[in-house]
Amino acid sequence: METTRSFSQDINDEYQKFIRRMNPPRVVIDNETCKNATVIQVDSANKHGILLEVVQVLTDLNLIITKAYISSDGGWFMDVFNVTDQNGSKITDEEVLDYIQKSLGPDSCFTSSVRRSVGVKPSMDHTSIELVGCDRPGxxxxxxxxxxxxxxxxVNGEVWTHNTRAAAVMQVTDEETGGAITNPERLSVIKKLLCNVLKGSNKSREAANTVVSHGITHTERRLHQMMFADRDYERPCDKASGEKQKPDVSVVNWYDRDYSVVTIRSKDRPKLLFDTICTLTDMDYVVFHGNVDAEGPEAHQEYCIRHIDGEPVKSDAERQRLIQCLGAAIERRVSEGLKLELCTTDRVGLLSDVTRIFRENSLTVTRAEVTTRSGKAVNSFYVRDASGYPVDAKIIDSIRQAIGQTILQVKGSPEDMNQVPQESPTRFLFGGLFKSRSFCNFGLVKSYS
Incomplete structure (x- = not known):
């Protein structure tokens, strides 16, 4: 059975390559037509997932998509995007423009994957570890x-939490060699111990499912797949988090054309389009037409879709599930809490030390991004008080003084902090804690800019 599936996949891949050679994609980048955005048009032979691949290239460059027009009826695909940089300006950097041409044009080689397994994946430079389980403080x-x-x-990693669930993709290296961990016995020990941590005291359902996997996929797409597979879109019965603003998602059938029309209204934010297209693609829906307008504080998205089998949404149960999943995809990246950025010289145990301090001071991490660039750790954490109260400003100030004001910076809104808090008995732990562990010797208080 597996051999037949593999052979079928190989034939399909060769067919896609042939179609691509006969109809190479065309990319037009226009900085003249629109006054306040760069217009990028992509024409290509159509295939399932190509829209996500294009959007992924643009969002990975941290470009802001303010408008989009999508059309993929028949065998041809055409997309038009209005994009800006993070400052709202047109894209004029020649290296970025050249990268877009090479990534989306005739010489590109899309390598999308819908790999759905979870586990530890060895590679040449690092080992990727994927985790999913029940979220809890610490x-x-x-x-x-x-x-x-x-x-x-x-060395790199990203952590998302949503609706009592947590998922993480981490890239780790061996402390001694600085390279990937490939020993099967050691990988087995890593998986076993991490699975024990994830299980914790959870008894309602399996906390983690870990297996060795071999494919390569996009980190943020993988996080969406993991949380979707973990059914994070199913809301808790108590709905304790129901006070925050939810995206408005509707699905209706357009019977004259055999389409289902998905309409989404939500607060705009970076990578919003990627999150919705990612979910539609991994749920096996095809976008035939679409319009996206995100020039104001609210984003409006409208898609004409069919299931990959050619059918529109068939039942109310399917409609409700699609609405739930799109809402969850939007909410996963909405970061609750105060944003803290840490920049310092990387070392083994840095993440453990920093997050331990957060935990000991009743701060829980709702989302995290860990990166290493040229030996420097550049980490972002979204934290909130584990009891649900505003973050104690004095605790944050104590942490920053102990670590270094230029090393740990507050990036969130002052509204996320309690500016006049009660005295915290834990705020005095930091002086002795840092001295006892000799953080200065690790370069943690060294200025970094």
Whole structure:
């Protein structure tokens, strides 16, 4: 059975390559037509997933998509995007423009994957570890402590939490060699211990499912797939988080054309289009037409879709599930809490030490991004008080003084902090804590700009 599926996939891949050679994609970048945005038009032979691949290239460059027009009826695909940089300006950097041409044009080679397995994947430079389980305060601290104990250094990673669930994709290296961890026995120990951490005291459902996998996929897309597979779109019965603003999603059938029309209204934010297109693609829906307008504070998206089998949405149950999944895809990246950015010299155990301090001071991490650039750790954390109260400004100030004002910076809104808090008995722990662990010797208080 597996051999037949593999052979079928190989034939399909060769057919797609042939179609691509006969109809190479065309990319037109126009900085003249629109007054306040760069217009990017992509024409190509159509295939399932190509829209996501194009959007992924643009969002990975941190470009802001303010408008989009999508059309993929028949065998041809055409997209038009209005994009700006993070400052709202046109794209004029020649290296960026050249990268877009090469990534989307005739010489590009899309390598999308819908791999759905979860586990540890060895590679040449690092080992990728994927985790999914029940969220709880201190979870990231516990996971990073286990990795440090196992002599693994987290060089890159991303953590999402949503609706009581948590998912993470981490790239780790061996402390001694600085390379990937390939020993099967050691990988088995890593998986076993991390699975034990993820299970915790959860008894309602399986906390984690870990297997060895071999494909390569996009980190943020993988996080969407993992949380979707973990059914994070199913809301808790108590609906304790129901006070925050929810996206407005509707699905109706257009019977004259055999389409289902999806309409989404939500607060705009970076990568919103990627999140919705990613979910539609991984749920096996095809976007035939679409319009996106995100020039104001609210984004409006409208898509004409069919299931990959050619049918529109067939039942009310399918409609409700699609609405739930799109809402969850939008909410996963909405970061609750105060944003803290840490920049310093990278070292083994850095993530463990920082997150342990958060945990010991009743801060829980709702989202995290960990990156290493030329030996420097550049980490972002979204934190909130584990009890649900505003973050204690004095605790944050104590953390920053101990670590270094230029190393840990507050990036969130002052509204996320309690500016006149009660005295916290834990705020005095930091002086002795940092001295006892000799953080200065690790370069944690060294200025970085």
């Amino acid at each position: 979870l990231l601290s516990e996971v990073s402590a286990v990795l440090t104990h196992l002599k693994c250094n987290v």
